[in-house]
Amino acid sequence: MKDFIVIKIGGNTIEQLTADFYQQLHLWLEEGKRILLVHGGGSTISSLSVQLKLPVRKLNGIRVSDEKTLDLTRMVLLGKTQPLLLQKLSEHSLPAIGLNASDDNLLVGDFLDKKTYGYVGEIKTVNKKLLEKLLTTHIGVIAPLTLTPSKQWLNVNADTAAADIASLLNATALYLMTDVPGVLNNGKIVSQLSLETAHDLRNQKIITNGMQPKITAAFQAFQTGVEHVSITNKLTTTGTLII
Numbered sequence: 001m002k003d004f005i006v007i008k009i010g011g012n013t014i015e016q017l018t019a020d021f022y023q024q025l026h027l028w029l030e031e032g033k034r035i036l037l038v039h040g041g042g043s044t045i046s047s048l049s050v051q052l053k054l055p056v057r058k059l060n061g062i063r064v065s066d067e068k069t070l071d072l073t074r075m076v077l078l079g080k081t082q083p084l085l086l087q088k089l090s091e092h093s094l095p096a097i098g099l100n101a102s103d104d105n106l107l108v109g110d111f112l113d114k115k116t117y118g119y120v121g122e123i124k125t126v127n128k129k130l131l132e133k134l135l136t137t138h139i140g141v142i143a144p145l146t147l148t149p150s151k152q153w154l155n156v157n158a159d160t161a162a163a164d165i166a167s168l169l170n171a172t173a174l175y176l177m178t179d180v181p182g183v184l185n186n187g188k189i190v191s192q193l194s195l196e197t198a199h200d201l202r203n204q205k206i207i208t209n210g211m212q213p214k215i216t217a218a219f220q221a222f223q224t225g226v227e228h229v230s231i232t233n234k235l236t237t238t239g240t241l242i243i
């Protein structure tokens with residue numbers, strides 16, 4: 001079975017992707033790797049929420065989502081962010097296909113903690129057979145949403161979604177691509193991050209906001225067997241490697 005590589009691209013990062021990113025995808029495709037991109041879109045969801053006078057509330061970097069926020073999230077991710085990324089891939093001659101939880105039971109999940117976060121989920125199963133077929137010819141581009149077994153849509157933090165999917169696919173690598181070159185401490189990149197150091201940096205409030213779900217997601221994937229997990233702004237530099 002060929003390797004699965006999962007790459008999470010933060011909403012802000014889509015516009016900043018450079019030529020080396022697309023070149024690396026071409027190289028991996030030539031090597032026969034199966035590539036899945038999980039995209040974010042958080043900043044657009046927040047700015048539209050403000051325009052529509054919906055509350056913007058995040059706890060530990062995770063959006064608290066009522067029904068209206070969930071609806072808006074679905075519209076942004078599937079109506080704006082995903083087509084933008086697909087268009088960019090197409091402009092760089094990369095064959096890509098947009099995917100979401102409702103495609104042939106692609107993702108099934110459950111509430112993360114309904115009392116605390118509302119309509120927010122985590123992913124429990126992935127239709128691996130479908131991805132094995134589709135990803136032989138295409139790069140998969142997947143939105144961070146899930147459906148419960150009773151078909152309730154849920155908003156999933158994109159870092160959490162990428163890590164859940166990487167774990168469930170037994171992926172060989174997970175790249176969490178963001179707008180900073182890695183985890184920073186006093187302006188310097190932490191090149192290798194252990195769980196113990198991550199706890200310390202969190203306690204010292206050096207790791208805050210959107211970096212928190214990224215760190216949780218990174219260790220979750222690493223501990224379930226994803227060999228290479230990194231937080232970076234480029235596929236060609238390691239940034240912060242999880243150890």
Ligand SMILES: Nc1ncnc2c1ncn2[C@@H]1O[C@H](COP(=O)(O)OP(=O)(O)O)[C@@H](O)[C@H]1O
Nearest residue numbers: 010011178179180182183184206207208210211
């Ligand atoms: N220790 C840290 N090192 C780097 N970035 C951090 C750290 N703590 C918090 N952050 C913040 O996390 C942000 C990345 O998370 P987020 O905004 O959610 O991005 P994305 O949309 O790519 O997931 C950085 O831009 C930075 O503002």
Ligand SMILES: CC(=O)N[C@@H](CCC(=O)OP(=O)(O)O)C(=O)O
Nearest residue numbers: 011040041042062063156157158
């Ligand atoms: C539950 C939750 O936090 N969902 C995220 C999904 C999008 C996301 O994570 O986008 P970025 O990676 O660009 O931040 C949200 O609503 O913002």
